[in-house]
Amino acid sequence: MARFIERRLEPADSPLAIIASTAAAFLAAMLITAFLFRSYGASPLQAYFALFHEPFATLRGFGYALVRASPLGLIALGTIVSWRSGFSYLGFEGCFVIGATATAWLALLTAPGGRIGSRIGPLPFVLFLALAILLGFAAGGAWAGWVALVRARFGGNEVLISLMSNYVAIFFLQYLVSGPLRAPGSLPETPLLPRATWLPFILRGTRAHAGILIAIAAAGLVWMLLQKMPLGYELIVTGFNPSAARYAGIDVGRRLAIAAFFAGGLGALAGLVEVLGSQHRLMDGISGGVGFAGIIVALLARLNPLAVIPTALLYGGMSVGADAMQRRVSIPSSITFILQSLAVLFVLAFDALRYYKITPSVFWRRAPEVAAEQVSK
């Protein structure tokens, strides 16, 4: 007899099943958060309207959503490259800082008053950007790469080391902005970078800048690497099964180092985008947790590079909407973070649902009889 709910031997893995379980997770998170809204005496419908109207139905808000989405997306892409290669890197906060620092340093160096800039004159923007990307990527890659070397050579735990390396980078930044790179004034920050080094704004009347284009291009490249290139195949094999990788003649240690280099480089690009597109200077606390929020975006996107940009936009948009919600219906914007966290928990937990099969038709159709013929006695 077919039953209404049955346990499967293997989880359903069709795209439809995955989308359905993800959607169910978001709805459950929103439902629970709705009760929190009620406890503030606000209508959940009004609150959700405020949360989504600002970032996705106003031009200004959408611009801010794009600004938030760019670094989130780049860090999510770094997470995907490292995690799918079996390298549990958590040091993106540090990579962000290293990338931001390298970029700001280069911008100040080549500025009209800078040590190089005053000698050869300002660089053309395209040349500067290419240089900044190369420098930032290399610096972030090296920053993450040494963690991979420690793991490959000495068997160190990359989770702990990378987590701790965040603090090293952050304190290094604090030293720079309160010492060598400090602008005259009371705040620990560098001078404003020259306008010629800023990323161009791409939507008139908003703060949206070309950083989102860098993120989109990076998403395409990461997808190409993992899906279409032999190196990506080797990275994925290494991530799924290091024993099989070694058996197949893949140098696991070297692949881990490559994955860490790419991951760190992408994390550093997030810092570059933030400095050149949004802050236009280097300051203490510039990362503000985006190195961890980006990991959350990667998880919500299920480590699929093509899903990263929409997810980052949704996640970044919700952060923008949170402020609007606080203004319009006076609900603390931190509730949004509860909503985002619940969404992650449920997306991960709801994978268990894919182990079950629902057969609604048992209620209106007679189940086919079990074939019961004994072949022979």
Add this chain to the structure above:
Amino acid sequence: MKNTLEMRNIVKRFPGVLANNRVNLTIQSGEIHALVGENGAGKSTLMQILYGFHAMDSGEIFIDGERVHLASPKDAIARGIGMVHQEFMLVRPFSVAENTVLGLRPGGGPLLDLHKASARLRDLSNRHGLALDPEARVGSLPIGVQQRVEILKLLYRDTRLLILDEPTAVLTPQEKDRLFSILRRLREDGCSVVIVTHKLSEIMELADRATVMRDGLVVATRAIGSTSERELTQLMVGREVNLRAEKSGRVRGEPVLQIEDLRVEDESGLEKVRGLTLDVHAGEILGIAGVDGNGQSELAEAIMHLREIKAGRVLLRGAEVTTLSVARHRAVGISYVPADRRHVGSVTAMTVADNAVLGQQRKHAGRFFRSIRGARSSAQALVSRFGIRGSGIEGAAGKLSGGNLQKLILGREITRGSAALIVEQPTRGLDVGAVESIWRELLLAREEGKAILLISAELEELLNLANRIAVMFEGRIMGIVDAAEASVEQIGLMMAGIAPGGTAGMASPSKEARHGEIH
């Protein structure tokens, strides 16, 4: 005769699979009953229902005429049903007595009374001829003795019906004989034994009756006296099977793979291969016999340089390859089919097509991009040439059955065109139909002139396929025999560390390995 157990009309569905379709099974008291069938026939499901692991959808179970409900293994044990799993459930640093009382409260009070338990264990062990010392540490006992600890555990819990899942898979011929005599003695003492297996020769030797399952149905129940191995095979597979391999008339060629005085250590620094020398010639299968854990895996891994080599050389067609990288080994022409097909030989989370190019991913690629189409077409070629059945080349390799996955791995390694092929435990856990086709492919590869090193714990496999059989014991070759003249007894003695000629060689079992047994 009285029925100990009766299972009536057992039905168990998993989505998309009818694992047990109105199955009836009767076990009489004091009989050894074999439950046979290919992988996926439903015999494990049936036993797991009996042991309380799975809930059945419908059906009834009677023990000694009384209808029972078995919701968990605890219920089953309380009813006198016990199971020896293929993987032993033993705590290696604990003694036999400690392992036996695990989860029980001997003495009733809050304190553990091991002396009382030991006394009873010694008594049980003597009564049933198990020859076990309750004080011995389990980790130091040979596999065959560990299996007896599992049996003792069940007897201590007053088990009357013992279920043994593939009990002979890891035993030497001598250990197997010992197990069979213990089981016969248990039968005389009135216990019932169910053996789940697909080795028909052993059933013919041991069992009283056999129940054959196929596709979730019981096909037949036969008294062993009135059936034959041939009939059981036919019932099991549903067609005629030919497992007799044709010996090649071909003369063996030049030595292709040469191993000279090889020394290899395992992770804990223990020397597992101790100065081993072998030649494998073109067009021959050199079999390596031996009980698992005598250095066979380390040997195979060392040849591929997946494991560090302490001393010695490996040569391919006269050229030294000892310290080349794994990738270079593959490139110069050594292929390897590892024993662990799900954790080493394949990436189960990836598709069949992706697995078909594992190890050759750089060959199936242009300057920058993978040739996805090339991977697909070579996967398709493997699927059709080796008859791999599954959900197609875009399905996950992990969803293939063991036999089909092994065909995929073996096919991939054979078609690479290498001169030497190392194959480790190629048919472990596979059913008769899959064994037949794996053997055929290995013989074809020999006909093509490959030099094949076949490592197997199955003597029948080696006697059928190999030209010469080298017996490995504690990292050394005890002797090499011509397969055509070899006898099971002779090889079995060498597997136990006794050199040909009757004297125990220098590699006799250590004191430690023996002290669990009372002689």
